Amino acid sequence: MKKALILFSFLILFASTGKAQTVLPAQYQELVKKLTANLPKSANLNQKESSTNSTSLIDFAKSMLGIPYRYATSNPKIGFDCSGFVSYVFSNFGFKVPRSSVEFSATGKVTSLENAKVGDVLIFTGSNPRVRRIGHVGIVYSIDSEGIKFIHSTSGKAHGVTITEFNEYYKSRFMKIVTIL
Structure with missing residues (x-):
């Protein structure tokens, strides 16, 4: 559970900074899209x-x-x-x-x-x-x-x-x- 929470936090951090596409490995990019799909466009940390x-x-x-x-x-x-x-x-x-x-x-x-x-x-x-x-x-x-x-x-x-x-x-x-x- 701790690992999932850390991964989720990491994914949200990079998704909100706009660096998910260039920093995360390809296997996680789709997960980032799913997790952040319902966030408002202006959502950030x-x-x-x-x-x-x-x-x-x-x-x-x-x-x-x-x-x-x-x-x-x-x-x-x-x-x-x-x-x-x-x-x-x-x-x-x-x-x-x-x-x-x-x-x-x-x-x-x-x-x-x-x-x-x-x-x-x-x-x-x-x-x-x-x-x-x-x-x-x-x-x-x-x-x-x-x-x-x-x-x-x-x-x-x-x-x-x-x-x-x-x-x-x-x-x-x-x-x-x-x-x-």
């Missing part, structure tokens, strides 16, 4: 790590719910503005991210709402959706049949770190979404 990182990232962000909004601040003892909150959360996990909401549009990899994942960064206009200039950011908190929820620091009604539905108001302000994890 970092997929679990990314999932764990997004869970840890959201848990950390959630621990700051209720910290007050404070313009131009990224200090949990004083408060956060939107980009201060997002940059503080990502920086805690070793990511080098910008401090301003405008700079987030040039960070990470642009994706679509249909391909959004927990941990992605939503980029919005400022509070006036007619002025199509970046002015707000938040982190995708959850995605389910009800839609997307995101965690952010808002100067609005909640006046601090809160979880908000990606509702019609925020859809009208939506500019883009980027993946950093």
Whole structure:
């Protein structure tokens, strides 16, 4: 059983790195194809790590719910503005991210709402959706049949770190979404 597990791990390792065809003997190549046939095309060894990182990232962000909004601040003892909150959360996990909401549009990899994942960064206009200039950011908190929820620091009604539905108001302000994890 131990040998089978080691062989299986070895096969998955090389299949996920794309080297199965050139590294494995021909007799194992068919086995690799069968074992990996049902894996998503993007499956690789970092997929679990990314999932764990997004869970840890959201848990950390959630621990700051209720910290007050404070313009131009990224200090949990004083408060956060939107980009201060997002940059503080990502920086805690070793990511080098910008401090301003405008700079987030040039960070990470642009994706679509249909391909959004927990941990992605939503980029919005400022509070006036007619002025199509970046002015707000938040982190995708959850995605389910009800839609997307995101965690952010808002100067609005909640006046601090809160979880908000990606509702019609925020859809009208939506500019883009980027993946950093």
